Amino acid sequence: MTAILTLAAIETGCQAMSTEQRTNLKFLVQLGKTPSEALGMLQQVYGDEAMSRSHVFELCKRFKEGCEDVEDNPRSGRPSMSRTEANIERVRQIVHGGRRLTVRLITNELGMNRDSVWKIITEDLGMRKVCANMVPKLLNDDQMDRRMQVCQDILECLETEPDLLGRVITGDESWIFEYDPETKCQSL
Known part of the structure; x- marks a missing residue:
């Protein structure tokens, strides 16, 4: 301020x-x-x-030519400052209402400039864009039940065979997750 x-x-x-x-x-x-x-x-x-x-x-x-006025002529157009406290609060409410909204959807809803909305989100609200590739975010009920069953089976096998994970050979390290990663660093 x-x-x-x-x-x-x-x-x-x-x-x-x-x-x-x-x-x-x-x-x-x-x-x-x-x-x-x-x-x-x-x-x-x-x-x-x-x-x-x-x-x-x-x-x-x-x-x-006879002009007497030394003041600036009034200018038309939108106000120079669109990053007001009221607009910042409006963007904050929309973002907290649905985190998966795009900047384009927010600008259409508020009728603001895309660059202004982006600056409000990144500079004023301190948010940043994060992603993790190839990790399902929204699972249906069958997929969640299947994931839970596989995890329970692995935990039961680990109780009977503690060296089970030492014998597993995988092509990468993403064969099981205990949580859904939210950032690229976490998904590594």
């Missing part, structure tokens, strides 16, 4: 400096200075913070 407030303060300071430069530029145009002379004076006063050459020339033209 403090970063947002700091960003807002910086933007307000930039807007004030920009308005100040436009006011000074209007004054220089009224004195009869050319756009190149006005640009040189602004660069002398503001240094690296001075307006760009194209912006100075455009504003000089507008002031010569």
Whole structure:
């Protein structure tokens, strides 16, 4: 929250400096200075913070044509900040409601930009995408019963033959799981 407030303060300071430069530029145009002379004076006063050459020339033209307003014109479009506390809370509720939702489904439901939703999920909520390949996540009742029966049979065999696992030869190490892995590291 403090970063947002700091960003807002910086933007307000930039807007004030920009308005100040436009006011000074209007004054220089009224004195009869050319756009190149006005640009040189602004660069002398503001240094690296001075307006760009194209912006100075455009504003000089507008002031010569009789424009009196030194403020920015209102802009249309969506607000610049879509990562508000309310939107973060809305995304949090949707994600906790169903963890298997895609970013596309969340954006369609909330009517937000996909990049904004992704940044909320990863940066604000601290979540990350995890997966494990070739491991069934949703088992039907028959598959769960079969898995349970196989595990019980192996445990019974281990009680009678403690060296059973030493005699098992497999092509890989994934012939049995005690749990469903949630991350790639766990599935190794």
